[in-house]
Every structure is written in structure tokens, then in C-alpha cells.
Amino acid sequence: MSLFDEPPKGLSTINLFADKKTKCEFYNDNFQNYKRYGIRKAQLVIADIPYNLGINAYASSTEWYIDGDNKKGESKKAGKAFFGTDFNFNIAEYMHFCSKLLVKEPKETGKAPAMIVFCAFNQMQTVMDYGKKYGFKNSYPIFFIKDYSPQVLKANMKIVGATEHAVVLYREKLPKFNNNGKMVFNWMKWNSDSKNIPKIHPTQKPVNVLAELIRIFTDEGDVVIDPCAGSGSTLRACAELNRHSYGFEISRDMYKKAKKEMLLQ
Secondary structure: OOOOOOOOOOOOEOOOOOOOOOOEEEEOOOHHHHHHHOOOOEOEEEEEOOOOOHHHOOOOOHHHEHHHOHHHOEOOOOOOOOOHHHOOOOHHHHHHHHHHHEOOOOOOOOOEOEEEEEEOHHHHHHHHHHHHHOOOOEEEEEEEEOOOOOOHHHOOOOOOOOEEEEEEEEOOOOEOOOOOOOOOOOEEEOOOOOOOOOOOOOOOOOHHHHHHHHHHHOOOOOEEEEOOOOOOHHHHHHHHOOOEEEEEOOOHHHHHHHHHHHHOO
16 A cells, blocks of 8 residues: 555655756655656666564664663663664565566566665575565575674674675576676675765665665666665665666655755755
């Protein structure tokens, strides 16, 4: 079911980067309503899906406490989810709609589309299994290596996590792959953004990381869709790489913040 019976007036923005020839469209709407916008189908669908952490979203972060100090007591973020969708995100529904957002698999080799899903480690197999049910017969994981850990409160209790995870899914043929003749490993460095890229979403993925993936799986002029656009970092990466991009974000507050701070540069 759509979150809006009608498109929210004045909230969908076209050509956010006015000086670019490529389109950058951002909608405050559920991606299930994509047909109403007449957008082109994508060479790549890429998104960071909710991790279903619920009230444990900040469990390992210092943000659980006031000023990051457990002696000062719990902050307003203690026992809170990142967003309302972090309780009951429907992966089957996501796969169903995303399968329709991609271009058809062409006859030529080296031109097939792909989907990339950022997810928690324990979601990876679920993503692969549901992908098969909706036509993505093939998949493989990617691991991103950080030089820090967000699990700071557990640093003296156990080996802490310092990785991010994603799954590449495709139908029959291997997707478009621009590697410039180099071998690409299934792990990559998690290159953080510079200070001029605002951090506006708690699980925001770096523009640098997204750009690397977009370069590999698309060409200039291709279409990229982010169904869970959040901070808009995918759209920003696409604009910098001359890819057409479309993003959907259901949180009105996040949409406004992303448009103002990430995209209207």
C-alpha cells in the first residue's frame, strides 16, 4: 500500500543539479509508486535496506548515552529505532518491485543489469534467497573493510565489527562490468567521505563507496535507481559520474534534509 493516496505536492524535485545534463530526480514517496512518475528503467538498482534493528539501533554506539558518556545516563536515542521502517521492512515486497525497476536482460553480453543491496551480515542469505524467488537467479557478496568500528561500547568486551556488507544480484547473464582490465576482489576499502559531504543519516553510505560501485556496473548516461534513498548520497554520486538517477524516500523530514544539504549544492 502506498504511503500517499496522491503524490505529495511540491515535494518531488526534478533536476536537482541544474548544471548537469543528466537527470537527478528525488521523490518523497514510496518506491512502490514509481509508475506515477514515468521514470526510466534502470541499469542498476542500489539501496541500503533497513536492517530491522528495531530498538537496538544505537545499542553499540556512544549515542546511546548523553554526550557519549555512560556516567551521564541514557540519551533520547536509547532504546529507539533509526526510523519506523526499521521494525518490519518487507524484503519480499522490495524484491518484487525492484525486479520491475530494472531494464530487461539484453541479448548482448556485457550489458545486463544488476541490483546491489546493502544489508546486515545476517540478512545476506535472506536477500539471496528472496532474490531467487523474484528472478535474480545469481548473486554474490561484497565485503567492505573499515579502519574503525561503530561498536565502540563493546570494544573491551569482544571482537567488534569493522565491516559493511552488500549483495550483488542478477538474472541470467553477468551484469555490465567496468574493471579496466583489473581484477576486482569481493572486498573493498570503506573510503569515508571528505568533510564537505554532510552526514545526515545514521546509516549513510559514503559517496566514495557508492561511486566506486556505480562506476563498475554502469556507463555514463545509464540510469540508476535508489528505492530507499535516505540521505541522497546515491543521487549525488550519480550526478558526479554523469548517470541519470531517481531516488525515493518515505520520511518527509529526511527527504527535506537530504535535498537541502546533500543535493542542492
